[in-house]
Amino acid sequence: MVEDRHWSSRLFNVLNYTIIGLLALSCLIPLIHVFAISLSSSAAATGGLVTLWPVDFTFESYAYVARRAAFWQAMGISVLRVIVGVGLNMFFCIMCAYPLSKEKDQFRHRTLYAWYFFITMLISGGLIPLYMVIRMMGLMGTFWALVIPGAVPVYNVILLLNFFRQTPRELEDAAIIDGASQWRIMWQIFVPTSTAALATVALLSTVYHWNEWFNGILYSSSPDQYPLQSYLRTIVIDMKLTNMGANDWQALVVVSDKTAKCAQIFLASLPILLVYPFLQRYFVKGMVLGSVKG
Amino acid sequence: MKKLSAFLALVLALCLTAACGLGEAGLEKYAEPVEVHFVRSTDDTLDTNFFANFPDKTMEDNLWCDLYRDQLNIIVKYDWIVKSGDEYDTKLNTAIAVGDIPEFVNVNTLQLSQLVEADAIMPLEDIYEQYATPFTRQILESDGLSPFQAATINGHLYGLPNVDSSLMIADLLWIRTDWLEKLNLPVPTTIEEVIATAKAFSEADFDGNGEKDTIVGIAKDLWGQMFSLRGFFDGFESYPGIWVENADGQLVYGSTLPGTKEALKTLNEMYTEGLIDREFGVKDGGKVAEATTNGKCGLFYGAQWNSIYPLQSCVNLDKDAQWQAFSIVPASGKVVKAQTDVGTLSWTVVRKDVAHPEAVMKMFNLFIDKNWGPENENGIYYAPLDSESIWKLSPVVPTNPHKNDGAFLDLEQYRKDGDESKVKGEALSILKKLQAFESGSEDGFALWGWERIYGAEGAYGVLIDYYNKKMTQDNLFVGAPTETMVSKMSTLEDLQDEVFIKIIMGEEPVDAFDKFVEDFNTLGGEQITKEVNEWYASVK
Incomplete structure (x- = not known):
């Protein structure tokens, strides 16, 4: 790349880096704040004395979390959910996107099928019908209620579909001449050449499964089935001060323990933080590539 | 409505005579095991105070379930359990909407009226008559009849109240007494003195940061149980959020009374003088607790338990700090009365097709007997030192209000x-x-x-x-929510809080209050007032 030495271009660069740097900081600071609270004493945290550096440094909250079986159980369920859920997502995504990426001469009712999927992005059944479906299928209170609904993420299918369509048709034609079946073309030509898009889709569904909490609460039949974010939800929401009974304050005392809360939030965000840098470069590339031909 | 009065009169009569043979069946053991299916919410107190110490116990296997099984042959099962109250309501409302109604369930009055309307739950007055022991009656009725009236629809009692105290949630005035002593100030006895005290605290600048930033603690949810405004408004003979009698003996909504305007005007003046946090409208209780903890707040209204939370952390940080709760005070020339509301927040209802509905009444009897009866084992079953919240393991939790x-x-x-x-x-x-x-x-x-x-x-x-x-x-309206209340009240409450906060912050003039009263009436308040008064006439 040729270095442009014009002053306006330099100014542009400086401003760009400053603004992006500030944006990055605004994402980072809350995390550091949470981390600092988790390492502070309870009184200092309640008093709002902690900003970016721990006050009365202590590991007590982490020792507390380490003893807390419910946290680790929820973590285990979340990890399992990501493995199974993302696995299912990827499988169905590829299986749907591949045929739908074909031209009309290869797949006659392609448009009809595409609409069949697309329409679900525009109109969803809503909470109550979904709840009824889950219940009638006997998924209530099972792990499968977390991964089977939404096993076909249509947005991801479209992303992948567009990527597949950019793969040169000549590759496919050549494979057909060599006698490859559609099945083989999909797995041995399209999938290996689409790693960027696949990584993007995998990241999107990993983030979804890791962060989703509402279904976790709605479809579970007891708190020991909660994935991590549902569990966190029950400890971080602020209690409503109106509508409390005379003896409900006990819950407030436990819930108000800021340091333990922050330790758990920090630990819960750690795995996804660690995954991001590795997939980030695919992520950016994949989004752009997949969406050009939208 | 006649039926209702008759029923209540009967209840009252029984209460007075504490009679006589009735309710003997109330603690009788079933010959065959009876399975009762509940759903429930749980919270961190049980995890922290009980399950952490007894990891091999579960919600269906613990000393309360053992007790119900051994003494009554009742086996407690849970169809589902949700953690934290808000999510419980979400899940229960969804379950009710799809018709997946649990056999036995604790509901609020709104859910209770929906279930009655859907014809899904059964009247319980006969079971109450037949199975409640005299001691259970004494406890359940010791907070007045309002817990029963709130669950009575068309003359039938649809829910057994998990009674709780109404008095215990009244507001008190919490003050840093070490500051009072330092400044040689008396305990305030009028609103004017409260303001003077707040001003003196602010000027004394106890945290020594050179700024007059010591505030009166108010949280954004205005009427909660800490950093509340209820006690302040009560001093102006205004009772926001509850229904009181006017001079004609009609019920009116406290928020619309003239005293409310005066209180708002005073708060606006305090806000202008910097005695109230500039951003109080967005701060929740936990955020305001920072101010009491680090010495930026020495005065606020709240419930009796506020010393345990959040004030304990204040004294942990500053050993010289001292707080005390005082009676709320009137504005000069006014009478002060602390507002109270029905303390009972949940009622146990029974699905129509349940074979042994009386099982739940027996559980009420046993729960009350074990905790407060003449031969109670409160130290084991209610709050022993190693597991404070153990009473919550029971699916029904009627508390002795006193x-x-x-x-x-x-x-x-x-x-x-x-x-x-x-x-x-x-x-x-x-x-x-x-x-x-x-x-x-x-x-x-x-x-x-x-x-x-x-x-x-x-x-x-x-x-x-x-x-x-x-x-x-x-609160003089203690019936089940009326029709218009169900559809409009929460909107009206939101409107009220929004307008009040704006007036206090000076974004709207104090006269905006008159517009609020008008809006309140046209947006459903008038109809609600009418319905409330119909109810009031029916129970008088």
């Missing part, structure tokens, strides 16, 4: 005569806490909050004073 003030009176007696042998049950475990605090040990200091409630200067003393001096204004 257990806390009762314990306080027992302790007062003990402080007079020093006879520890007369202190029993919960009062005894509280006495242990007070003694630990007085020992001056470090562990004992963590119980400072308890001493502020049950000690000689304790908050309960003030609440009992309210009661004895008839210084309470009860």
Whole structure:
């Protein structure tokens, strides 16, 4: 790349880096704040004395979390959910996107099928019908209620579909001449050449499964089935001060323990933080590539 | 409505005569095991205070379930359990909407009316008559009849109240007394003096940061149980959020009374003077607690338990700090009454097709008997030291509404005569806490909050004073929510809070209050007032 030495271009660069740097900081600071609270004493945290550096440094909250079986159980369920859920997502995504990426001469009712999927992005059944479906299928209170609904993420299918369509048709034609079946073309030509898009889709569904909490609460039949974010939800929401009974304050005392809360939030965000840098470069590339031909 | 009056009269009569053979079946053991299916919510207190100490116990296998099984042959099962109250409501509302109604379930009055409308639950007055023991009646009815009226629709009682105290949630005035002493100020007895005290605290700048930023603690949810405004408004003979009688004997909504305008005007002046946090409209209780903890707030309205949370962390940080709860005060020329509302928040209802609906009444009987009966084992089943929240393991939790003030009176007696042998049950475990605090040990200091409630200067003393001096204004509408209430009330409450916060912050003039009253009436308030008064006429 040729270095442009014009002053306006330099100014542009400086401003760009400053603004992006500030944006990055605004994402980072809350995390550091949470981390600092988790390492502070309870009184200092309640008093709002902690900003970016721990006050009365202590590991007590982490020792507390380490003893807390419910946290680790929820973590285990979340990890399992990501493995199974993302696995299912990827499988169905590829299986749907591949045929739908074909031209009309290869797949006659392609448009009809595409609409069949697309329409679900525009109109969803809503909470109550979904709840009824889950219940009638006997998924209530099972792990499968977390991964089977939404096993076909249509947005991801479209992303992948567009990527597949950019793969040169000549590759496919050549494979057909060599006698490859559609099945083989999909797995041995399209999938290996689409790693960027696949990584993007995998990241999107990993983030979804890791962060989703509402279904976790709605479809579970007891708190020991909660994935991590549902569990966190029950400890971080602020209690409503109106509508409390005379003896409900006990819950407030436990819930108000800021340091333990922050330790758990920090630990819960750690795995996804660690995954991001590795997939980030695919992520950016994949989004752009997949969406050009939208 | 005649039926309702007749029923209530009957209940009252039974209560007075504490009669006579009825309710003997109330603790009888079933010959065959009876399975009862509940759903429930749980919270962190059980995890922290019980399950952490007894990891092999579960919600369906613990001493309360054992007790119900051994004494009544009732097997408690849970179809589902949700953690935290808000999510419980979400899940239960969804379940009700799809018709997946649990056999036995604890609901609020809104859910109760929906279930009655859907014809899904059964009337329980006959079961109550037949199976409630005299002692259960005495406890359940000791907070007045409002817990029953709230669950009575078309003359039938649809829910058994998990009663809780109405008095215990009244507002008190919490003040930093070490600051009062330093400034040589008296305890305020009028609103004007409260403001003067707040001003003096602000000018004294106790945190020494050179700014007059010491505030009166107010949280964004205005009417909660800490950093509340209820007690302040009560001083202006305005009772926001509850229904009171006007001069004609009609019920009116407290928020629309003229006193409310005066209170708002005063708050606006305080805000302008910097006595209220500039951003109070967005700060929740936890955020305001930062101010009480780090010495930026020395005065606020709140409930009796506020010394345990959030004030305990204030004294942990600053050992010289001291707080005390005082009676709320009137604006000059006014009478002060602390507003109270029905303390009961949940009612146990029974699905129509359940074979043994009376099982739940038996569980009520046993729960009350074990915790507060003449031969209670409160120390084991209610709140033993190693597992404070153990009573929550029972699916039904009717509380003796007078257990806390009762314990306080027992302790007062003990402080007079020093006879520890007369202190029993919960009062005894509280006495242990007070003694630990007085020992001056470090562990004992963590119980400072308890001493502020049950000690000689304790908050309960003030609440009992309210009661004895008839210084309470009860909510006079205690029926099930009326039709228009169900559809409109929450919108009206949001409107009210929005307008009030704007007026206090000076974004709208004080006269915007008159517009609010008008809007309140046109947007459904008038219809609600009409319905409320119809109900009131029917129970008079």
